[in-house]
Amino acid sequence: MRERLYVNTFWAGVSIVLLLVAWHLLALLLNKEALPGPLPSFAAFFRELPGELWGHFWISGYRVATSLLISLVLAVPCGMIMGREEKVDRLAAPMIYVIYPVPKIVFLPVLMALLGLGDVSKIALITLVVFFQILVPIRDASRSINPAVVNSIRSLGAGRWHLYKHVVWPAVLPEMLTALRIASGTAIAILFISETISSQEGLGYFLLDAWSRYSYHDMFAGIIALSLLGFVIYMALDGLERYLCPWKFV
Amino acid sequence: MHDNMMLEIEGLSVGYRQPKGEVPALRDVSFSVPRGGTCALIGPSGCGKSTLLYVLSGLLKQFGGQVMVEGAPVAPLRRQTALILQDYGLLPWKKVSDNVALGLEIRGVAKDEQTERIRRVLTEVGLWEMRDRFPSQLSGGQRQRTGIARALALEPDLLLMDEPFSSLDALTREHLQGLLLDIWNSKRITVLLVTHSIEEAIFLGQKIVVLSGHPGQVIDVVENPRVGQKGYRKTTEYHILTSQLRDKLEQVGDGS
Numbered sequence: 001m002r003e004r005l006y007v008n009t010f011w012a013g014v015s016i017v018l019l020l021v022a023w024h025l026l027a028l029l030l031n032k033e034a035l036p037g038p039l040p041s042f043a044a045f046f047r048e049l050p051g052e053l054w055g056h057f058w059i060s061g062y063r064v065a066t067s068l069l070i071s072l073v074l075a076v077p078c079g080m081i082m083g084r085e086e087k088v089d090r091l092a093a094p095m096i097y098v099i100y101p102v103p104k105i106v107f108l109p110v111l112m113a114l115l116g117l118g119d120v121s122k123i124a125l126i127t128l129v130v131f132f133q134i135l136v137p138i139r140d141a142s143r144s145i146n147p148a149v150v151n152s153i154r155s156l157g158a159g160r161w162h163l164y165k166h167v168v169w170p171a172v173l174p175e176m177l178t179a180l181r182i183a184s185g186t187a188i189a190i191l192f193i194s195e196t197i198s199s200q201e202g203l204g205y206f207l208l209d210a211w212s213r214y215s216y217h218d219m220f221a222g223i224i225a226l227s228l229l230g231f232v233i234y235m236a237l238d239g240l241e242r243y244l245c246p247w248k249f250v
Numbered sequence: 251m252h253d254n255m256m257l258e259i260e261g262l263s264v265g266y267r268q269p270k271g272e273v274p275a276l277r278d279v280s281f282s283v284p285r286g287g288t289c290a291l292i293g294p295s296g297c298g299k300s301t302l303l304y305v306l307s308g309l310l311k312q313f314g315g316q317v318m319v320e321g322a323p324v325a326p327l328r329r330q331t332a333l334i335l336q337d338y339g340l341l342p343w344k345k346v347s348d349n350v351a352l353g354l355e356i357r358g359v360a361k362d363e364q365t366e367r368i369r370r371v372l373t374e375v376g377l378w379e380m381r382d383r384f385p386s387q388l389s390g391g392q393r394q395r396t397g398i399a400r401a402l403a404l405e406p407d408l409l410l411m412d413e414p415f416s417s418l419d420a421l422t423r424e425h426l427q428g429l430l431l432d433i434w435n436s437k438r439i440t441v442l443l444v445t446h447s448i449e450e451a452i453f454l455g456q457k458i459v460v461l462s463g464h465p466g467q468v469i470d471v472v473e474n475p476r477v478g479q480k481g482y483r484k485t486t487e488y489h490i491l492t493s494q495l496r497d498k499l500e501q502v503g504d505g506s
Contacts (some may be wrong), residue, residue, distance in 0.1 A: 148337055148339060149339055151339070152334075152339025153339065153352070155307050155308075155327075155332075155335075156352055156356050156404070157327045157357050158356045162356050166341065166344075166352060166356075167341065170341070170344075173343075245343070247342055247344075247384040247386065250383075250384050250387055
């Protein structure tokens with residue numbers, strides 16, 4: 001187990017070094033101010049981090065994490081119930097299918113008018129997007145649970161509550177984590193857009209501000225911070241999976 | 251009405267609703283199993299054997315005819331009935347001991363009592379050392395033993411099994427058939443098992459109900475009183491019965 005961890009860490013290191021080398025070569029090749037190499041970018045990153053950048057990183061991280069958490073709390077129970085209760089599904093599924101394909105970013109003006117320009121409207125927008133991305137796969141996973149398993153648990157005397165607790169919830173957990181991984185990418189994209197529109201804080205603002213100053217080094221420092229944010233979320237989800245789904249790691 | 255009958259099935263018919271109309275699964279099935287007896291149901295695939303178990307366990311409520319368990323109409327979730335399905339119904343996310351505890355937890359048995367019973371049944375099936383493993387870490391035979399342990403933890407008086415040993419290799423299968431006989435001998439649980447194996451039906455069923463396919467109907471009921479006697483598999487009677495049963499099943503056809 002320990003040894004595997006070392007091996008994994010080693011290859012993760014190799015992978016990132018390869019990426020940086022490719023970036024460096026590309027920057028050399030293009031030789032454009034708009035694409036600085038990793039060295040000046042990281043220099044800018046570490047210069048800015050103790051000051052302004054850390055604050056922006058923190059607020060963006062807070063917005064994404066809160067949105068993911070709220071989406072999870074809302075979408076997982078809804079998805080589980082829609083997958084198991086046909087009557088609920090018949091009523092709710094058409095609504096979902098109509099709203100799902102609408103790019104939720106179009107609601108940003110509405111949300112800003114209702115919830116103001118601060119954190120709340122941004123969190124609401126991300127939640128709106130991520131909610132559906134979690135709801136749909138959870139619903140499908142909950143619906144496709146092997147009926148033989150359900151029957152054998154029912155034969156033990158399980159009622160609805162037991163079925164959700166012992167079968168449906170653990171059965172959708174892996175799907176939930178996969179959906180979260182995919183959704184976290186979308187969440188950061190939506191975060192970025194929402195932070196570039198009438199905003200004073202967050203990595204999106206930092207990036208746009210750097211761009212408007214033609215400070216490409218700072219801009220890439222912001223990009224590094226964004227990718228770091230995604231990486232932290234990914235690692236957190238990996239840890240969560242190990243904790244919640246121990247049977248998948250034996 | 252016989253007081254010593256555990257199961258009395260009279261004119262049982264079950265149909266499945268399908269888009270094209272109702273497809274009969276079982277038609278006019280009647281037989282009975284005495285308390286503490288064993289009964290094997292054998293027939294071609296698609297003869298409604300599993301459907302019958304669903305009815306007896308109370309999971310399937312739409313049926314015609316009369317089904318009595320211990321003299322009372324079959325009730326959903328009768329506490330002393332245990333059902334073991336073909337794929338053992340183990341939850342992959344629960345450890346062996348938690349899988350075994352599941353029925354007890356659902357029925358609200360106190361924690362101390364749960365621990366006590368889990369230790370007892372897991373020891374009985376020889377899996378106490380495996381209690382902290384997940385089902386994916388077990389062999390097929392160990393999984394089936396876990397399924398049996400989960401059923402035994404409920405302290406049932408009626409055990410329903412759907413092709414319990416069909417996916418196991420021959421040696422494991424004979425070993426587990428022996429284990430089942432031991433359990434039956436010591437507890438005198440009424441056992442009803444569905445099988446497609448002639449040898450299994452004769453080795454385990456004091457009464458062998460032969461079903462035809464599409465829809466399932468009772469062709470014959472064979473008495474087989476020597477079940478559980480030492481070395482039964484090696485006796486002439488066992489082999490004669492095997493070929494008789496094979497003849498009967500060949501007449502029915504395999505339904506395919």
